[in-house]
Amino acid sequence: MHDFHPMAHRLGAVTTPPHNSAPGVEQYDVIIIGAGAAGIMCAIEAGRRGRRVLVLEHANKAGKKILISGGGRCNFTNVYATPDSYQSQNKSFCVSALTRYTSQDFIALVEKRRIAYHEKKLGQLFCNGSAKEIVRLLLDEAEAANATIRLECEVTSIRRADGFLIGTDMGSVAAGSLVVATGGLSIPQMGATGFAYAVAQQFGLNVVPTRPGLVPLTTGGQALAFCRRLAGVSIPCIASCGGASFTENLLFTHKGISGPAILQVSSYWQQGEQVHIDLLPGLDLLNHLKEQQAARPRAELQTILSALLPKSFVEAMCETFLPNRAMAQLSFKDISAVADTLKDWSIPLNGTEGYRTAEVTVGGVDTRGLSSKTMEALEVSGLFFIGEAVDVTGPLGGHNFQWAWASGYCAGQCV
Numbered sequence: 001m002h003d004f005h006p007m008a009h010r011l012g013a014v015t016t017p018p019h020n021s022a023p024g025v026e027q028y029d030v031i032i033i034g035a036g037a038a039g040i041m042c043a044i045e046a047g048r049r050g051r052r053v054l055v056l057e058h059a060n061k062a063g064k065k066i067l068i069s070g071g072g073r074c075n076f077t078n079v080y081a082t083p084d085s086y087q088s089q090n091k092s093f094c095v096s097a098l099t100r101y102t103s104q105d106f107i108a109l110v111e112k113r114r115i116a117y118h119e120k121k122l123g124q125l126f127c128n129g130s131a132k133e134i135v136r137l138l139l140d141e142a143e144a145a146n147a148t149i150r151l152e153c154e155v156t157s158i159r160r161a162d163g164f165l166i167g168t169d170m171g172s173v174a175a176g177s178l179v180v181a182t183g184g185l186s187i188p189q190m191g192a193t194g195f196a197y198a199v200a201q202q203f204g205l206n207v208v209p210t211r212p213g214l215v216p217l218t219t220g221g222q223a224l225a226f227c228r229r230l231a232g233v234s235i236p237c238i239a240s241c242g243g244a245s246f247t248e249n250l251l252f253t254h255k256g257i258s259g260p261a262i263l264q265v266s267s268y269w270q271q272g273e274q275v276h277i278d279l280l281p282g283l284d285l286l287n288h289l290k291e292q293q294a295a296r297p298r299a300e301l302q303t304i305l306s307a308l309l310p311k312s313f314v315e316a317m318c319e320t321f322l323p324n325r326a327m328a329q330l331s332f333k334d335i336s337a338v339a340d341t342l343k344d345w346s347i348p349l350n351g352t353e354g355y356r357t358a359e360v361t362v363g364g365v366d367t368r369g370l371s372s373k374t375m376e377a378l379e380v381s382g383l384f385f386i387g388e389a390v391d392v393t394g395p396l397g398g399h400n401f402q403w404a405w406a407s408g409y410c411a412g413q414c415v
């Protein structure tokens with residue numbers, strides 16, 4: 001038997017809560033902590049199976065992250081979501097859940113509710129109207145499944161005894177199954193906490209070190225001045241780091257670089273590494289410059305490059321890094337250096353914008369301690385971890401919600 005008090009630092013001395021059968025302890029079959037995407041999906045599925053479900057949420061609203069997702073339109077899934085798009089120390093873990101609950105399953109739910117949606121690009125599905133429609137869908141389905149969601153409720157202790165006894169600031173509750181669906185560390189100002197990791201560690205599960213993912217990257221010194229000058233300029237590119245490459249746009253910001261290509265690659269970036277950026281994907285730049293040298297010998301390099309890249313970027317590059325002379329005055333070595341610079345461009349990076357702006361948390365509860373079919377802890381029967389709390393991270397574009405739905409669904413089938 002174990003006592004678990006993830007909030008013990010706030011409680012001071014930890015007292016032993018009453019036994020499950022003590023008077024005043026509400027009994028459920030399943031208690032889910034966290035009313036986000038994964039938690040509500042799990043509540044729906046467990047409730048549909050006739051289980052008595054209670055969801056405990058410390059915020060004043062359920063699904064807050066859903067509401068701000070996709071710029072308020074919620075990119076709720078991706079039609080190309082396949083297990084190999086996901087990052088994890090245990091790559092094959094997500095296969096079972098993503099195969100059992102696919103993007104088509106969630107689309108069927110959206111269509112059943114007649115929520116209008118569209119594909120923006122690359123299989124990314126967004127609501128035509130508002131993310132509120134997805135939250136409404138989930139809450140209605142949860143209600144239809146008789147699941148109870150208790151808001152503004154703080155969990156103060158967790159104890160294992162014939163199931164789980166949960167102490168909260170609204171009294172004690174008990175259940176045979178406990179599902180931890182409290183998400184990751186991204187956007188702490190919206191209620192994100194390291195609660196799931198604390199529970200995992202207290203129960204002897206390993207936690208893969210976490211870091212912000214899908215997050216803008218920052219720079220300093222001269223490179224920062226360069227980025228600030230170009231803030232708002234966007235360039236299609238291929239950004240590569242840590243064995244992953246993404247063909248999307250790069251965006252200069254007042255702190256460094258962002259845009260979908262950089263957000264994607266940031267999940268693979270670690271301190272001290274470089275991001276390699278091909279600013280002219282699909283173009284043999286060396287050959288192009290040689291042709292232009294022959295065809296337009298008097299044109300300046302800046303003029304030639306401005307036909308390919310934003311003028312302000314070319315101007316800034318030519319002031320500092322590139323030889324802005326007439327094409328005829330450039331040697332083969334000069335031209336090769338220009339091609340190398342633009343085809344494999346990088347700036348010194350000193351960090352990320354952190355959890356404050358990160359869309360996801362990379363790392364989390366180590367999936368090697370969980371069943372890939374049910375999300376149940378292998379060594380602690382009745383304890384489940386789902387959603388972003390676990391070490392499964394998708395790329396941008398609806399993949400992270402798909403993981404939340406799929407892992408929530410699978411746990412919901414057996415809690």
Ligand SMILES: Cc1cc2nc3c(=O)[nH]c(=O)nc-3n(C[C@H](O)[C@H](O)[C@H](O)COP(=O)(O)OP(=O)(O)OC[C@H]3O[C@@H](n4cnc5c(N)ncnc54)[C@H](O)[C@@H]3O)c2cc1C
Binds near residue numbers: 062066071191402
């Ligand atoms: C700005 C932004 C935009 C995004 N857009 C998209 C998108 O368009 N498409 C996409 O696929 N993904 C998107 N994501 C990622 C996506 O939101 C997450 O991957 C997803 O919400 C994870 O679901 P979850 O249920 O695991 O966690 P969450 O949705 O974070 O839910 C966790 C819940 O647990 C609650 N909680 C935390 N600690 C406690 C505690 N101690 N006690 C009780 N409750 C607690 C939280 O308040 C929250 O309600 C976006 C993320 C951000 C930050």
